[in-house]
Amino acid sequence: MLIKNFFLNLSQNQLLIKMAENYGLALGAKNVVGGTTVTEMVEHVKALNEAGLTATVDRLGEFVTERDVAIRFKSEILEVIEAIHTNKLNAHISLKPTQLGLGIDKDFCLENLKEIVSAAENHNIFINMDMEDYPNIETTYELLGQLKKEHNNVGTVIQAYLYRAEKDVFKHEGTRMRIVKGAYKEPEDVALQDKKEIDRNFRRLIEHHLLHGEFTSIATHDHHVINDTLQFVEKHNIPKEKYEFQMLYGFRRDYQLKLVQEGHAVCTYVPFGTDWYGYFMRRLAERPQNINLVLKQAFNRKTKIALGAAGGAVLLSQLVKKRSS
Numbered sequence: 001m002l003i004k005n006f007f008l009n010l011s012q013n014q015l016l017i018k019m020a021e022n023y024g025l026a027l028g029a030k031n032v033v034g035g036t037t038v039t040e041m042v043e044h045v046k047a048l049n050e051a052g053l054t055a056t057v058d059r060l061g062e063f064v065t066e067r068d069v070a071i072r073f074k075s076e077i078l079e080v081i082e083a084i085h086t087n088k089l090n091a092h093i094s095l096k097p098t099q100l101g102l103g104i105d106k107d108f109c110l111e112n113l114k115e116i117v118s119a120a121e122n123h124n125i126f127i128n129m130d131m132e133d134y135p136n137i138e139t140t141y142e143l144l145g146q147l148k149k150e151h152n153n154v155g156t157v158i159q160a161y162l163y164r165a166e167k168d169v170f171k172h173e174g175t176r177m178r179i180v181k182g183a184y185k186e187p188e189d190v191a192l193q194d195k196k197e198i199d200r201n202f203r204r205l206i207e208h209h210l211l212h213g214e215f216t217s218i219a220t221h222d223h224h225v226i227n228d229t230l231q232f233v234e235k236h237n238i239p240k241e242k243y244e245f246q247m248l249y250g251f252r253r254d255y256q257l258k259l260v261q262e263g264h265a266v267c268t269y270v271p272f273g274t275d276w277y278g279y280f281m282r283r284l285a286e287r288p289q290n291i292n293l294v295l296k297q298a299f300n301r302k303t304k305i306a307l308g309a310a311g312g313a314v315l316l317s318q319l320v321k322k323r324s325s
C-alpha cells in the first residue's frame with residue numbers, strides 16, 4: 001500500500017509532470033507507451049492489427065487547467081480520428097474528460113466532446129471516455145447523458161472499487177461499457193480498499209453487464225478474472241460479438257496474443273504522446289513488478305538523469321508535505 005501511494009502521489013506531481021514532457025519517453029516508458037507522435041502511434045496500431053488485435057488509442061493528457069491547452073488536445077484527438085480513418089486502422093479512441101477541460105467548465109468540455117464524437121461518428125469510430133478520479137465521476141456521467149441524446153458511438157467506464165458501481169452498471173445497461181477495477185487513490189467513504197472485495201465486485205459487475213448490457217469491454221490483466229469470464233460466457237451462451245478483453249500496450253503481450261489465437265476479441269489500449277508521466281506512474285502504482293521496466297533501462301544515461309532529478313523532487317515534496325501536515 002505504501003508503494004502504491006508513493007507512485008500515486010508521484011503521478012500528480014506537477015513539477016515532475018512538466019519535466020517528463022521534455023525528456024521524451026524516459027524511465028522505461030517506451031515499453032508501455034506507443035510513441036510520442038501520430039506517425040509512431042499508427043505504426044504500433046498497424047502492427048497490432050496485423051497480429052489480430054484491435055486498439056483503443058489514447059492521446060495522453062489529463063487534468064488540464066487552461067482553455068487553450070484543452071483546445072489543443074481536442075485538435076490532436078481530431079487528428080487521431082483522421083489518422084485512424086485514412087490508415088484504415090481497426091481502432092477506436094479513449095480520452096479523458098479532464099483533458100478536454102472538465103476541470104475548467106463543464107459546458108466548454110461538452111462542446112469539445114461534441115465535436116470529437118460527431119467527427120468520429122462520421123467515420124464509424126467509437127469514443128470511450130475514461131473514468132478518472134472520484135470528483136469527476138458524476139460530471140462524466142452527465143456528459144455521457146448529453147452526448148447520448150445525439151450520438152450512439154460513445155461510452156464510458158465502470159470502476160469496480162466504487163460503492164456506486166453497481167447502481168451505475170444497472171443504469172447504463174444500454175451503453176457500451178468498459179469495466180475495470182479502478183486505478184486512482186480513493187478514500188474509504190467512496191471506495192472499497194480491500195483487493196479481494198474489489199475483485200469480487202469486479203466479477204459481479206462483469207457478469208451483470210455481460211447478461212444485460214449492450215457491449216462489455218473487460219479491461220484487466222488478471223488471468224483469474226479472464227478465465228472465470230470465459231467460463232461464464234460459455235455457460236450463458238453469450239455471443240462473441242457482445243464482449244472483448246482489453247489490456248494495456250506493453251503488458252502481457254504473449255497472453256494478449258494467446259487469447260486472440262484462441263478466438264477471443266482483444267483490444268489493446270495504446271497511449272501515446274509526450275504527456276506520459278501520470279499514466280506511467282499509475283502503472284507502477286498498480287503493480288510494483290512493473291518497476292522492472294524502469295530497471296531494465298537503468299544503464300541509459302537519460303534515465304539516470306531523470307531518475308536523479310525525480311528522486312530529488314520526491315524528497316523535496318516529502319519534506320514540504322511533512323512540514324505542512
Ligand code: FDA
Pocket residue numbers: 129130131132157159180181182183184219220221222223224246247248251252269286287
Ligand atoms: P491487478 O493489477 O489487480 O493484478 C491481478 C493479478 O493479475 C496479479 O496478481 C497477477 O497475477 C496478474 N497480473 C496483473 N498484471 C500482470 C502483468 N503485467 N503480468 C503478469 N501478470 C499480471 N482505471 C480507471 O480508473 N479508469 C479507466 O478508465 C481505466 N481504463 C483502463 C483501460 C484498460 C484497457 C485497462 C487494462 C485498465 C484500465 N484501468 C482504468 C486500470 C484498472 O482500473 C486497473 O487499475 C488495472 O487494470 C490493474 O488491475 P488488473 O485488473 O489489470 O490486475
